[in-house]
Amino acid sequence: MVFKRKLDCVSVAFDYPNIPKAPRSCRRKVLNKSTDDDDDAKMCAMDLLASLAGKILEEGQSSSASSNAFEGNAQEIKQEDHHKPVKSEFSDQGNSVSMPTYENTSDKCVVNSFSFPDNDGILERTPMSDHKKIHGETGGNVNVNTGFEQGEAIDGMGDGGLTTNTCNLEDKTALVVQLPKPVCVDMIPNDSLARHGNHTNLVRDDDEKLYSSRKCSNKFTSYKSPAIRRIRKSKYWKQVSKDCGHYKADVGIKALYRKRKSCYGYNTWKHETIYKRRRSPDRSSVVTSDGGLCNGSVSKLPQKRDSVKLSIKSFRIPELFIEVPETATVGSLKRTVMEAVSVLLSGGIRVGVLVHGKKVRDDKRTLSQTGISSEENLSNLGFTLEPGGTSKVPLPLCSEDPVVPTTEPTSLCERSAAASPTLDSGVPHADDVINSGNVVDNNLELVPYQSEISVDEPSSDSRALVPLPALEEVKALAIVPLNQKPKRTELAQRRARRPFSVTEVEALVQAVEELGTGRWRDVKLRAFENADHRTYVDLKDKWKTLVHTASISPQQRRGEPVPQELLDRVLKAYGYWSQHQGEHQARGAPKDPDMNRGRALDSVVSV
DNA sequence: CTTAGGG
């Protein structure tokens, strides 16, 4: 019961309903993609904890108060949040990284770690450049550390109880969710525990350093028009990659950028799923999400006296990249981190149990059979978090219109209004907004670093990875993510394809006829001012293909057929402007007779 | 930031 409450509490932490959709992306897909033969249940973060606990507990305290507990906790948390000065979030422990002086408004950071033992959350930021240092000079492979590499280090407890103080990874790139204060999983009803659960203080992990680098900061500051807005990237990102010194980071950031920019990413929060699971009526001490774990499998232990008590001190999750404009509120920052974590965890995580450093794969075995008992030296017990859980949530689709903010449908657990004024609104508040109105663009970027991992040569990357933990098992685990879904990643990074409609083509042709082929920005402004997803580069490219299309035989054309009439105009304009470079550059439709002579230009569709 | 052009 007690432990249950605790779990609920934890779960609550992840339940952020109305979070303004940060760019979710397909990364999530990656996370969910992994398939494992293991019987390990695939579960979400909360479930994870629950599972662990349940697995180890001898007696399945079938508490039925889950729902209530859950809600109750949620409430409390909200209050807590409310009372907590925003400031403390970052200034605690003096460890918190003081924000360097940024010149720009937005910074991309790597969240190396954060923990949430009690109630405070401290987020540290790390500048890419430093990030590199931190992770060693393993080249751009640092990121490969995606997975949950391993867990271990269990601090035995003398009093018969088992305390798994840590379940973390060596990987420093991992985002650490730590529960410094042991979350006791104890069968013995204990109010203190329950209370404890409601007051989680975030404790900063001193081992993990996060920095911010101005290099990684950017200039997504004040855009004026959508057109302009959507143009800063390549250079910028390039810079970042250079500064950061590693490819992976570059990739990740780019992805972030894109996502933020136009919500091309897929909205993949799984809050809903998480929530549902949590709410599941038969959700007991053990979560059985995918036929994986079940109470039965772990309640073999003979008697109560042989029960095993343990507490999981911390879990570490893969590194996350977060981009937050300086103008963002603390609240949005919180949400960002929360979302990142939620996505990551909900994406699918499995728990591995290590006994004496060896992974126990047989879920059917009892703890005692496995050597886990109160009489054993529990320090031999370890847990690992493995990516690879399979999410059942359907892949999110890319929102067609980036301008339309997606509001979290599942706001069962209302977000604390106290956290930030902007919290309850799907739409960022003024202080959150950088751009003129594209909500999406203002959303924070979160990308599980893991998903950013190698794309082309996973094998080589994994090889060059950061030093892996000593344990063989651990190594294997660490590599899993890499080999599991490397390819997918690439796709996620690319902007979704959006074939031009005939209408768009027409508008483009029209504009080019009037402006020529060397003024894409103007074309954009004139004909695609409101098409945020069409950059002038896109238009230029489209024109390029149009010219090509018009030059080939209809049989060779693909995709939605473009009316020959338009193609004719394309060639006409192409020919015209090819001979009149520099002319009419000023503006206005070309009056050159040649242009109109060949065909009835006058019939051009107006606006 | 824009263009222009190759990938």
Next chain:
DNA sequence: CCCTAAG
């Protein structure tokens, strides 16, 4: 659609 070089 991406990336880059160049202005």
